[in-house]
Amino acid sequence: MSQKNCRNCKNTFFVTDIDQAFYAKIGVPEPSFCPMCRMQRRLAYRNDRTLYQDKSVISGKPMISMYNPNYGFVVYEQNEWWGAGWEGLDYGREYDFRQPFFEQYAALQKVVPRFNVFNRDTENCEYVNYAPHCKNCYLIFGSWFDENCYFGQTLFECQDSVDNLFLDKSELCYENIDGNENYHSFYCQNCSNTTDSWFCFDCKGVLNCIGCWNLRKKEYHILNKPVSKEEFEKEKVKFSSYNYVQEFRAKFDDLIRKEAIHKSSVGFNNENVSGDFIFNCKNAKYCFSAYRCQDVAFAGRTVEQKDSYDFEGGGKGELLYENMSNDFSYKAIGCTTCENLVESYYCDLCFNCEHCFGCVGLKKKKYCILNKQYTKEEYEMKMALIIAHLKKTEEWGEFPPIVLSPFSYNETMANEYFPLSKEQARAKGYKWKDEDASPISVTSIISAKELPDTIDEVKDSILDQAILCEVTKKPFRLIKSELEFYRKQGLSLPRRHPDQRHKDRFARRNPRCLWNRNCTKCLKQILSSYSPKRTGKIYCEACYLQAVY
Helix, strand or coil: CEEEECCCCCCEEEECHHHHHHHHHHCCCCCCCCHHHHHHHHHCCCCCCCCEEEECCCCCCEEEECCCHHHCCCEECHHHHHCCCCCHHHHCCCCCCCCCHHHHHHHHHHHCCEECCCCCCCECCCCCECCCCCECCEEEECCECCEEEEEEEEEECCEEEEEEEEEECCECCECCEEEECCEEEECCECCECCEEEEEEECCECCEEEEEEECCECCEEEECCEECCHHHHHHHHHHHHCHHHHHHHHHHHHHHHHHCCEEECCCEECCEEEEEEEEECCEEEEEEEEEECCEEEEEEEEEECCEEEEEEEEEECCEEEEEEEEEECCEEEECCEEEEEEEEEECCECCEEEEEEECCECCECCEEEECCEECCHHHHHHHHHHHHHHHHHCCCCCCCCCHHHCCCCHHHCCHHHHCCCCHHHHHHCCCCCCCCCCCCCCCCEEEEHHHCCCCHHHCCHHHHHEEEECCCCCCEECCCHHHHHHHHHHCCCCCCCCHHHHHHHHHHCCCCCCCEEEECCCCCCEEEECCCCCCCCEEECHHHHHHHHC
């Protein structure tokens, strides 16, 4: 094991013998950044939620784009990008040993066409990003195989749901966070197989429950006490009122803080893991939202990954290191938004490529460096020289620096997990997006406090108005299908802008950080995503299982 000081934050971190074996296997030196700074750097290269009105450079077609038009990138409408009207090899250039590689790479990224959003194989999903295989969805991000879903992040195989965060295989859900196989559930968190329920926390297999926590396979409960069907129905009707929902939420939040048992980290069926929201994994160190992975470390939002370190968003790969959004790949280093790569390094928007280095926007190519084609022998000879040079410049194995990201820092996922002020970001040389004050086309603006208390009082004319967010004062509009959802489910209208609602949900999850603390019950030392300053019942796994089951 070696002890190091992070080149970025200056904090101490450790590289274990197992870590060193992995780095040796893929041929990179030990990292110079600590795990958290490495995560921040990767997240700064992914913009899911900030979209712009723009026009395709190739055709002039109006489109929605994740790229700020003022930053000078060449952006095509995605169907044009995937078409045969252009060739990535046309932008090939010689590698310059006199210039830092990352600067050459960033320069290539500026001229090679980029697709506007990543939502392949979708239908009626113009306003989604990183959400392929979806139908009739609006403002969902980082998701796939969803239908009739609106205003969500990280939704997998969901239907007819609005305003959710980390939701899997669920239907008719509203304001759920970290849910799995839920049906007709509202304001639920860390719940699975929960049906016809409101305001539940860490409940499994419950039906017709309101304001409950830590329940297993229960029916007709309110505040963890059994009630009759008539009592349940009488209470449920009250949730049609916006004011009542807010009163109940405040009461419920207080109960959860004081009475609910919180497992030190969420997950099940794991062996030798650390992190949070880890499921069916083995040997997963410092991972967050990992599913069916093995021999991985420092990862987030990943599925079925194997023998890989430091990656975010993606899955079904092996021997990946420092990747952001890379699926179905083998032995890739420093790649962003790619699929089906083999032994490729520092590639961006490359698909079905093998043995490529520093390439952008290539499809079905082999033996390319900075988008220039070589023979196998030429490639191998040149790559040996380049890697040796990059090791001397201390670029090999590092992810590209944040200052070269195509996005403003506050547009990216980095600002969600590692928030900075405008002044802090600018001081580090990061780009920053100022608030857009452009008007929206509406007949009038209504303040949130003027909205009716129940959906029954809302007229169709609300679709022609903008609602002034009660927190940010930023106006937002409803869409027709969204309004229909509220009416069918008896839900009052939201008072907050979609971005603020996402921020509110995000704040209810624990941070991507682990602390040493003690189990509240047995006092055993545990590693938890709950800070030692957090009060309440934070139990180790053994005490939690004993208390809940």
